[in-house]
Amino acid sequence: MTGKIPTREEALELFRRYNKSDSLYKHALSVEAVMRYMARKHGEDEEKWGIIGLVHDLDYEMYPDQHCTMTEKILKEEGWPEEYVRAVVSHGYGICSEVEPLTLLEKTLFAIDELTGLVTTSALVRPSRSVLDMEAKSVRKKWTDKRFAAGVNRSVIEKGAAMLNVDLNDLISDTISGMREVAEDIGLYGNPAPGA
Numbered sequence: 735m736t737g738k739i740p741t742r743e744e745a746l747e748l749f750r751r752y753n754k755s756d757s758l759y760k761h762a763l764s765v766e767a768v769m770r771y772m773a774r775k776h777g778e779d780e781e782k783w784g785i786i787g788l789v790h791d792l793d794y795e796m797y798p799d800q801h802c803t804m805t806e807k808i809l810k811e812e813g814w815p816e817e818y819v820r821a822v823v824s825h826g827y828g829i830c831s832e833v834e835p836l837t838l839l840e841k842t843l844f845a846i847d848e849l850t851g852l853v854t855t856s857a858l859v860r861p862s863r864s865v866l867d868m869e870a871k872s873v874r875k876k877w878t879d880k881r882f883a884a885g886v887n888r889s890v891i892e893k894g895a896a897m898l899n900v901d902l903n904d905l906i907s908d909t910i911s912g913m914r915e916v917a918e919d920i921g922l923y924g925n926p927a928p929g930a
Contacts, residue, residue: 737815745785748812753795760920762788764850764913765843767920771912772842783839786821790843802826802833829890835897845894848887849909852876855883857922864924865913870906 740748749762769787773780793804802823809819824835825843835844856873857865876882895902917923 737813737818739782740785740812740814740818742781742785742788745788748808749789749792752792752808755795758791758795760854761850762791763916764854764920765790765847767916768846768850768909768912769839769843771915772846772908773839775908776838778839782818783842786818786839787843790822790825790847792822802831828893829887835894838898841894841897845891845898845905846909846912847890849891849894849906850913852883852886852888852891853906853909853913854920854922855886857924860924862924862926863922864926865910865917865920865922866924866926868910870903870910873906873910874903 749759753759753762766784766787770780770784772778773783789805789809791801791805792808794801797804802825806819806823809822820833821837821840821843823831824833824840825831825847827834827844835841853865853868853873856876857863857868859876860868860872862868877888891905892902895905898905913920913922
């Protein structure tokens, strides 16, 4: 593997250099947490998966029309390993990238990126405004309402679940579990029901 493996601190500093938006930062933390959760579940490298999740939208705030393209350029200039760069760029497959997700890491990032947005929006309309007392069925209830979280591309999530060969409900449950680990940092601790 060529390139220097970045630390989380380096990845976060790089993300902050290109992004000032609080919502994008919370999204980055959400995706990082779910990637870390999934890496542990599959016995993979949690640090690598988390760092890739953290920077996946690195260029989105400053270069929305060149999403993934600018991230690739920035990460290569920073000397990041090719494996990391490829994984980050693959999350835009079919939308803003030609790089098809092939590894378990890449397929997971592709599948959960949009899903974290749907989970966030679903949590915020709950009385508790919390991800801690939410289950997959709450997200599924909102699934067919195209006006709800209208910016979330459900077909990408479905395609990702198919790539991973996992049930959509299981993917949603895993995403919720990962996001629970950073609930406070992403503003979704809320006021959960006792015992949640």
